Amino acid sequence: MATKKTSSKEAHHATLDGEDEDATHALELLAGKIGEPPRSSLQAILAGTTDADLVSVGKTILSSRIVTDAARIYRKAWDFYQEASDEQRKRLRGFSKPLLAVAVQQALALEQLDRKLAAKSTSAGVARAAHEKAAEAAQSRAIELRDQAYDALRDAAGRDEGLRAQVDAAFGTATTSETLARGLEQTAKLLRAWLGSDDEALTARLGLANLDDSYAKELATAAKDVRNAAANATNRPADGKVTQGALDRADGINVLIMGQILRAFEGAHGIDPTIPRLVPISTRRLFNRKTKKKAGEIQPPQNGNGPQPTGDGETLSDG
Known part of the structure; x- marks a missing residue:
């Protein structure tokens, strides 16, 4: 297993700062076009998934990578869905406009958490x-x-x-x-x-x-x-408003939802090649399709071991 990322994700934040700003803008535009997801949608998606499951997966990927891929993938998904025929939309089992709305909403929430934690860390360091x-x-x-x-x-x-x-x-x-x-x-x-x-x-x-x-x-x-x-x-006063654990959990939520959307388009493409595949780039190791396992699926603990993101069997390193 590759090395886990450092506890301070903001160390990587600076190298992708401009990219993050573009991604944030793209996600905000998408949110305005798609609209708010139905209430309790997120709770329904997370039912049966523990915080430990989410944090375990969230620790393996940088938040900035998720946000970058989310902006690109969700924009492509939305562009296609708007122009798709009724038959093509029917082929997209596992995907819906409300699901995409939840995905965009959670990607934006993740980006905001990441920025707040980075700012908090910087402020604490200066103090x-x-x-x-x-x-x-x-x-x-x-x-x-x-x-x-x-x-x-x-x-x-x-x-x-x-x-x-x-x-x-x-x-x-x-x-x-x-x-x-x-x-x-x-x-x-x-x-x-x-x-x-x-x-x-x-x-x-x-x-x-x-x-x-x-x-x-x-x-x-x-x-x-x-x-x-x-x-x-x-003495370093603790600030419980934004923590690394909360950020890891948000990462896990986004991985869970993104994995479902990727699988939906992958399955539909296999049946109807006119439906595009959504290819992850920044998160490609996490969602590697060169496996029989389902990309990015969060599984319950087995044999006392914590859940791992399925994919190529690797835990994503900072590199």
Whole structure:
């Protein structure tokens, strides 16, 4: 089995962007000509098919490939159907105008989902990069401030080894954002304690070193900034409106419907050669006719294995 596509389908989106725009326009024009499908049509088509079935197939094909083929295939189907004689239409068992309306509707819905997920991914990437940059800046500034405070407080401690030991204990490490923040907080706490000391020599040295309560506040604020920036860089709020799973399911729906339309025209062509065959291009591996299996048919799980799109037996790779 070939490799599965990556979880981010939008990686391929850019290479087909112009093609997608043309496909979307063609599908919108078709939708306007064919009209809305009857209500509950999609529910009827999906009856007996689970979301797991649809997602399993959807994972094997890029959304942009489906949309590209859908625009071309459905346009050809509609062009023929409009000019077809009553006898030719009767030969098209498995196909109808309402079915084509559902197909076009679902292809457009898929294209919209694909674009939304791509935009969401891009937006999340930009935000993540900004948060990571902010975290790096906050950590860098905090380390510089901590090192400055260490030297200044060590000098203010004078020759008192006990006071110097307090500075060393408060200093801590910067191995993580949390240990850095904790060191800054402890240093700020130590400075406040010294500022309130009865040791006149110590308080005099603090004054000479320009170490006051505002500096203690600055150290505490830097600690808070480090924690907040680290949390923003780590936490990524989930947006359940558009997910990869939803996109894979939509892919599966489109594969199911497209497969039925392809089979209908293929069967009718075998009986009446004046009826054209609809040949997939972007999705050709999925709908390969060089097999006795029915192209694109979603089958129920067998022997505990998930369903696979029937065709040439391959799972479509990103290539």
